[in-house]
Amino acid sequence: MNIILIHPYIRAMEKTFLSEPLGLVCLATHAEKVFKEKIRISILDLYAMGARSPVKNGDYYYLGIHDEAVIAEELAKLQPDLVGITCNFTAYVDDSLDVADIVKHHFPDVPIVMGGAHPTIEAVETLQHCSSVDYVARGEGEIVFENLIRYLLGEISIDAINGLTYRKDGEIVFNPKMDLIKDIDRLPIPNRKYIDQQAYKYFNKQTVWYVRKQPVATVMTSRGCPYQCVFCSTKVVWERNWRPRSLELVFEEIEILHKEYGFREIIINDDQFMLKKSRIHEFCDYFIEKNYNLCFSVDAGISIWLVDVDLLEKMRKAGFYALRFPIESGCEKTLEYIRKPVKLDKASALIDEACRLGFWTSSNIIVGFPYETREEVNESIRYAYGSVLDFTSFIIAKPQAGSEMYEDFKKEGLLEKAVVQGSDFYRSDYDTLHFTARELNDIVNNASSKWFMHKVKFFINPINFYRYFLPKLKSIEDVRYLFSVLLAIFRRKIMPILISKIKPFFSP
Known part of the structure; x- marks a missing residue:
């Protein structure tokens, strides 16, 4: 079975560079581990294939390959038996649905499954509004996707797949939810072979220009967050449940990224990295001892109510x-x-x-x-x-x-x-x-x-x-970083203001 996971192009009001699609990488890595030679799985990263050359169309930039003929040609090379499409953000749902329409138009007999935060929230609406989508995998995707493959291979019945929404006899069927994976250490370390690392090194350099060292990669050390911020929608995927990976696996993944791929800075992409203070101390102690000269930052931030000065001092020594x-x-x-x-x-x-x-x-x-x-x-x-x-x-x-x-x-x-x-x-x-x-x-x-x-x-x-x-400013490296940040601020913040003020003087 040939399985293609698609990272769609996006339309955005600004030139927007995304980090690597770790969700798809996790799905692909897990499926390959489970099914081995029964499947061939790859990621068709439409975003990475074209985002370096965004195209302006009206109010939007197209970032990624969006031409239907090119997408159809790429799919024809891969000859899919199953297509999965991700959609994490409501702002990009139309793009994901457009890709589904393109796939179905050229490959009408190939089943399409959509996953991610938005389809999880609006699974029924997704199937109602887009006839091209055959299945919605709700919530945490690895086991739902695994069971969908088992169904398509004839190993289980479709009503046994918790977390799946689909059509049957003209009606939409909403199977019971899939329980969260209690021990996420059973999932393999995400294998970055599925994505173009050079492309994402470039994208991250454009987006996270304020980082200290390039290239930079993202790592998830836990899933979920127990807090209840009213603006957050991650609860629909992770619920209010915090599940950490073992630090041994986290250390192994970071060492692979550093030693095999050459990454020099790690952005921790957890919803809640700081929840267990002893775990952060252990994380810092490890990298202080190893002295890899890596830098770290936490994308979602440092929860003030969970931090003290002693922990901050250790984080500074560890490379934060x-x-x-x-x-x-x-x-x-x-x-x-x-x-x-x-x-x-x-x-x-x-x-x-x-x-x-x-x-x-x-x-x-x-x-x-x-x-x-x-x-x-x-x-x-x-x-x-x-x-x-x-x-x-x-x-x-x-x-x-x-x-x-x-x-x-x-x-x-x-x-x-x-x-x-x-x-x-x-x-x-x-x-x-x-x-x-x-x-x-x-x-x-x-x-x-x-x-x-x-x-x-x-x-x-x-x-x-x-x-x-x-x-x-305690070292030459600190001074270099300061000047790189000031230069980036000048280019991104001050230069556009200066241009806008000078431009009228040169207008006819």
């Missing part, structure tokens, strides 16, 4: 150099709404200590929650500007399907005005009860545009410079 603190709001009332267990006074104190230890610090400040008032938004922005954070990303709340906030937007009649295709966190398409989308865009643009000069003025103060800036 930048900390993202997921504060999300500087307003106590908003924090209560989003159910973020952040105490702002503790957050400020911990950020202060992190800066003094030599970490670069950052945070997200989210505005545009459905019930948030202007006073609350202003309070949140004032908190960021009053902190000693080095960087702050001011972003706009997005109602992701499956989140409680999505239901709040829906209840208040705010989703009818939405344009979700290709949207990002820096531009809103949603009105709230107190703001229009345009007002939110202006607020975020204004707060973001003033941040750089705010930090320049902050560090001109000799006390601030000595206390918060000098600790970051």
